[in-house]
Amino acid sequence: MFFSRNKHPDRQGMTDGIKDTIDTFVKEWGALKREQREFVADGSEPALKLLTDADAAYFVRAMEDEAARVEAEISTQISDMKRQQLADIAQKDAQISAINREIEQAQAQIAAQDAEIIRRGNARADLLATVAKITPSLDTSKLAKDADIRREVVRSRFGDAAVNGRSEAYIDERFESLAAQATADPFARVMSDGLASPLGAKDAAEKAWRDMVHDMNHAHRKH
Incomplete structure (x- = not known):
């Protein structure tokens, strides 16, 4: 238009x-x-x-x-x-932002799970190493739980009466006592058991020989 x-x-x-x-x-x-x-x-x-x-x-x-x-x-x-x-x-x-938060939360959860797996793995390795010192012959391959392993260790050392009807706390205490003894310094353990000798094995043998010869040479003086 x-x-x-x-x-x-x-x-x-x-x-x-x-x-x-x-x-x-x-x-x-x-x-x-x-x-x-x-x-x-x-x-x-x-x-x-x-x-x-x-x-x-x-x-x-x-x-x-x-x-x-x-x-x-x-x-x-x-x-x-x-x-x-x-x-x-x-x-x-x-x-x-919401997606990023979800990703961060998932990553944190995965990291926490990985850390927990590592912690449990290290704890199991330490437990098995301690068990090997306490009872080297004990087979733990069929025991899945740490509590079951500690119970069997105490049973192997003290018998069924030491574990039957006992609480987990009691079993843990007995196990920790065994672990402390097994992982203690060898010299300190011998001293605490009253088995210490001021002489080594060779010196002790020589001393025993000298004592026997001395007793034989002086036996007539005792009559």
Whole structure:
């Protein structure tokens, strides 16, 4: 739709019916700018004829007002799009943060599980090493629990009466006592058992030989 500015100087005011025509023209132009309709270029749309200064002035004001409305709507749409984009970005950031937290929690859980496995493995190795010192012949291959191993060690040293009907705390105490003795310094253990000798094995044998010879040589003096 086009307009024609063929002024008629002998006419005053607005042409009859032109206001509605201008309003329709402006409305159609606004729809075109808003992409609510497509431009028709086949010349089928009638031209808008502005015949007086009043027609032209009204047309200009109507176009300016419509252009301002279109611009405001476009600005609002752009602002809405930006706000939506920012909201989408914030939502995705929140989702990424949640995923990262889940990953960190899973990694921490795996690390804790690995640490617990290592701790249990080290504890079992230490227990078996202690058992080997207390009762080297005890077969622990079929015992899955540490408590069962300690119970069998105490049983092997003190018999069934020492473990039957006894609490786990009591078994642990007896086992720790055996472990302390088994892992103590050999010299200190011998001294604590009252088996210490001031002489080594060779010196003790020589002393025993000398004592026997001395007794034989002086046996007649005892009668």
